[in-house]
Amino acid sequence: MKLSHKLIMVSAAALMGVSPLLGAAQSVNPVAQAASKSSSKKGTITLSNNAYVYHKNGKRDTNYAGGGKNAVIAKNITLKYVGKPITINGNEYYPIGGNDYVKAANVGYKDGKAVTPSTSKIPTTDKTTVKTQTLTTNKSTKKAVSKKTTITLNHNAYIYNSKGKTDKKLVKKGQTFTVDQLTDIGGKLFYRIKGQKNQFIKNANVGTVNGPKITPATKLTTVTLTHNAYIYNGFGGTKKKVIKKGKTIIVDRLMYIDTTLYYKVGGQKNQFIKMANTTKETGPDLKPSNHKPVPDTMTVITLNHNAYVYDGNGKSDKVLLKKGQRITVDQLKYIGSKLYYRIADKNYPGDDQWVKKANVGIIEGKQLKPDNSMPINNTPSATITVGNDTYVYNGRGEKQTTMPFTAGHTARVSEMKYIWIPDENKADLFYKLASDKDGYVKASDVSGITGDSLSPVNTEQEAKDDTVIATKSDKQDLQAELDKENDIKSSDAYKFASESLRDTYDSDADAADEVNSSSVSSVAEVKNATQNLEDAAKALDGASPTSNN
Template identity: 35%
Template structure:
């Protein structure tokens, strides 16, 4: 069994939401040097191999794809087996782990010397200090961040740049030789693609849609990139595959740490903007200590310290009654009712936000409407009966009539509400005015109701269809064109007078 705790500790290697117990199937096969079952603990992240010596890229448990088993994981093994001159531990069902990645067997430390295959020319360095990453001109690549002391990285050789010696990494990146030493103690697999997360990143599905509720990968983690693909013009790396589906992050939020490049060099995204966490995020960095506020501008007991970074989703004016003024606030993504003042924010990065209201709208929303304020609304409500008796209402489209009815209902609610604000009343009044203006119904003008032309008949049928929300094929003339019948979708037949829809010029 792979220890769940161990896997959780190295979940970045396994991918988001993959901290799950994996069962290695025990077999009765006899090992080369050991018989029976032993417990092995991994000292390095490890791939799974088949008895042919080739990687098993489809190793699954509970319908989850496991490309790598993390350092510290504990598994049951049937013992050692040599494949193509390399020692492996048999973890059952035809699957194997390289012995070089095993730290202990039955609780005892082991030191298996790596016996590389003939085509394994991997060379690695281990950082002895925190190290910056440079380009081929010796200029620091700020977006690559700082590589941590103790990190093992594959390198391809050395190069002198402006008189200084560097180790050449993948993707035209370099670190100073003074910050690293060549090592073979921690082998890195040839075909591993490791990526560094340089910005907080949203997790997407295979179609580029963010998961709901939102999942995030925090800056500073390192993942195995299983593959890459372009979705709607943007490159993504796949970092996991669970019962919820594939898990992808935007490549613009990463740098290639080591291994095979999965994205063509001429299509690599520009990730030099380190202030942006994700193109779909807006991040506010606080310039001073602050408390949070409610939607009414009231201070809460929750607080943040200066320098704290928070994701925000909206910018709006809120009326502060005690100060008799409107002030701009950012809405917190982590608290649906929480806000911080714009004035305490030092910097904003990511997706720009515009105010969703005006300072005047905020003022109106903070003042309760009086009876005098509601007088125009009362007049609009009183007029409704006359409006509904008019041809402009009766012969308008069904959607236009429904909109007017809804506006009147809301107006009645706001008129009767004791806590309705000026903004509520004004918006209700504006909605009635707009809906009334859209009522443009009128009778079809004809030369003679008893002798309609084909064009006049078609116009009448079209009007009846629009008013009753049916298709023209459901409307028919009868009784010498004196009447119309409308057959609804449920088969109900309604008889109408032509004179209700047409008038003589």
């Protein structure tokens, strides 16, 4: 007699993309006909999950219908069952004939009706065939139904082993798996398929997660989405790609984009999610890697050197602020020949505290302009406006990455000169910053200039020639300036000058002595040290107090 149903047999590994299809259209219940003669009840069941086949002793049938040791009956297949459900080692099974059984947990429909968890007594069978267990209808003793965590794929996905390796067999989008672990493999999260010790699916390919939440087994920082959330780029733009609520992901950075905090998705160069849509699961708390943008109504400076605090007369009690500190300021003015910012920060209380602009790197928010004019001297002066984001260079043509200037920044300059840039193997034209002895801005980055007309003080060829090592002859002018140091420090101009002017001269003299003593100083460094020392000496404006008698 021919059987009316057909069975598609696949191995469990094949369904997970790691083993080939075992067979198609094999006969269902090949011995069901014979078994039905002695059975009191017959009917059909339809599988809601792929299902292994078991013997009456609870061990798996390793060659059911010739499918091999890992053969399973595919989901949605309808089978004949023969007799009543039985219990083997605490699990309910349907007999499908020929001493073969499938777990009731994998059955979705019985005799055309949806199956619900059983609350009735499971009949026992002949004691010579299987061990049985009885469930009662008493609510207080009813067997609890354990909840499972399931995932549904939103992409086709490979199956990986515990080392993150795959043979690239695909599991199709839309499939659902029961999982029992969420673990870190090589810095990425993977779900382990329940019942499979060495089969994992990338968390990145998971769309929805249902059931109890699984805590990730990782030391990395992970967060779980409390709402459906868009993915954003580093500028805060989004194509409205959604990550579903309940999904757990690795994050490796917390940062402000505009005024909102975002987590960067681990392993992704330009994918961010809003912190407000998450709750942290594991790992260290991340701190913002940048600062919340400063509004245009205030000014915040970041020190790029350790800096003393001065009063409005240029005197210092040697209170030192550390490099990297961010300080709110509200005024910029000249004290002597140097520009200073006034501190207006609750962390530094006081009305008369100032820091040198020369010690400031990044300026955020409102760009302040000097409230007064630079003291009159013979040094040309102009004000430039930076046309695009750029960096300050030193006299050796090296970019100072800790000293960025943003577009629109204004600065006073005192000179135009060519500087040889080793990285570009050419000379380029620069403006010398009045507030920085060794600071220059490329003329090509300047969009406007006001004040004195400036012309280059050298040529491109001279800039190239200045890169050679200075000889003793090249250092003659510098040595002459250093020879004046003792006389200058004994003069009233030095002794009665402001502390800031004396500090400047001392610093420039020390730097000049170092350049003069070095055997590898370039001609350009010697010229720059000489000019700085001359300018510092000229700026000393002290005078002995006279008696009124």
